[in-house]
Amino acid sequence: MKFYMQFALALVVCCWSARGESLDQIRTHNKETVRGQITEISPTEVKIDKNPIEATIPVNEIISISFDGEPDELAKGRNLAIAGQYADALEALKRTNRDEVKRRKEMEQQLDFYTAYCATKLALGGAGSINTAGPMLLAFIKNNPSSYHYLEAAELMGDLYVNFGMEAQRSSDKTRQAKAPQSFESAMEYYATAGKAPWAGAEVGLNLKRGRALLAQKKHAEAVKAFQSVLTGASGPKAESLKLAATLGKATALANDGQAEQGIKLVEEVIAKAPKSDFELLGQAYLTLGNCHHAAKMPREAVMDYLHVDLLYPQNPQTHSEALAALGQLWQTLNRPDRAREANARLARMYPNSIWAK
Numbered sequence: 001m002k003f004y005m006q007f008a009l010a011l012v013v014c015c016w017s018a019r020g021e022s023l024d025q026i027r028t029h030n031k032e033t034v035r036g037q038i039t040e041i042s043p044t045e046v047k048i049d050k051n052p053i054e055a056t057i058p059v060n061e062i063i064s065i066s067f068d069g070e071p072d073e074l075a076k077g078r079n080l081a082i083a084g085q086y087a088d089a090l091e092a093l094k095r096t097n098r099d100e101v102k103r104r105k106e107m108e109q110q111l112d113f114y115t116a117y118c119a120t121k122l123a124l125g126g127a128g129s130i131n132t133a134g135p136m137l138l139a140f141i142k143n144n145p146s147s148y149h150y151l152e153a154a155e156l157m158g159d160l161y162v163n164f165g166m167e168a169q170r171s172s173d174k175t176r177q178a179k180a181p182q183s184f185e186s187a188m189e190y191y192a193t194a195g196k197a198p199w200a201g202a203e204v205g206l207n208l209k210r211g212r213a214l215l216a217q218k219k220h221a222e223a224v225k226a227f228q229s230v231l232t233g234a235s236g237p238k239a240e241s242l243k244l245a246a247t248l249g250k251a252t253a254l255a256n257d258g259q260a261e262q263g264i265k266l267v268e269e270v271i272a273k274a275p276k277s278d279f280e281l282l283g284q285a286y287l288t289l290g291n292c293h294h295a296a297k298m299p300r301e302a303v304m305d306y307l308h309v310d311l312l313y314p315q316n317p318q319t320h321s322e323a324l325a326a327l328g329q330l331w332q333t334l335n336r337p338d339r340a341r342e343a344n345a346r347l348a349r350m351y352p353n354s355i356w357a358k
Contacts, residue, residue: 026048037068041147044058074093074096074101076089077089109149126354130167155190161183161186187213188213207230211246227253248284254266271289294326307327321356325344
């Protein structure tokens with residue numbers, strides 16, 4: 001009897017070992033990797049058969065999914081995209097054999113999403129084209145309403161429309177300028193779609209983006225309300241980061257509304273509280289401080305703030321490009337045309353498609 005039990009156990013282990021070479025894998029934010037066969041995917045959750053248990057994992061807990069038998073280039077492109085190396089990721093994704101991924105719908109969705117995702121991130125950072133990224137992202141949203149990437153894609157589409165609206169505002173073409181209000185309206189519609197996520201905190205995070213969109217339209221009072229809703233409603237592990245970012249948005253709104261001193265005070269409080277390792281938040285903080293000092297007609301102080309972004313916190317292309325554009329303007333004001341030319345040249349070279357380079 002003992003022999004048969006040992007034999008049966010060995011057989012089970014062998015079966016699972018063989019199956020382990022051909023499993024879907026879900027990597028989650030709590031550093032867990034769930035292996036099994038994915039049985040169902042929706043915009044809000046993914047079900048996976050772990051034999052004999054079926055697990056349901058909310059999409060907001062998922063970092064990535066790798067599918068059984070996926071091409072190496074698809075896996076490489078996905079991992080590079082998640083790491084923020086968008087140009088390298090696009091190259092790997094372009095090398096992916098579409099015939100290989102077509103045999104499973106989810107793999108083809110993965111290829112299409114990360115291709116659109118990387119193109120969008122590059123466009124938002126000024127290194128890519130909105131005219132290229134926009135249609136790709138729209139096609140993904142239209143063709144893949146059941147994808148677990150759907151809500152993230154909708155949020156990204158909102159970001160693109162905000163960027164397009166800001167670009168239209170700055171254009172000398174009156175026809176393009178007239179398109180700005182509709183662009184911001186479309187952004188709000190996509191943020192509303194993304195806000196339908198059932199997990200806690202989804203709507204609060206999107207209010208931060210709504211506030212920034214309202215700022216771009218100079219709707220300062222409405223923007224303050226949006227940021228205030230983040231300050232009062234944020235909870236969970238990302239609450240403090242969201243609140244600090246919302247405080248920066250509120251500071252910008254106040255400065256643009258003639259209350260620059262109050263805005264400066266708020267930003268200084270954020271800088272004091274921000275983790276020293278959060279380069280993106282600190283970059284945004286010094287950019288905001290520069291904008292506040294600029295609004296307060298304190299150009300020398302503003303230059304020092306923008307230099308903080310340029311020299312210490314250039315990691316975020318959107319923040320860095322705006323700081324370079326501001327430096328190009330302020331160095332001219334301070335009678336340093338050589339420094340102004342240098343800043344403008346770097347802006348044009350590093351972020352040729354940025355709204356700040358136009």
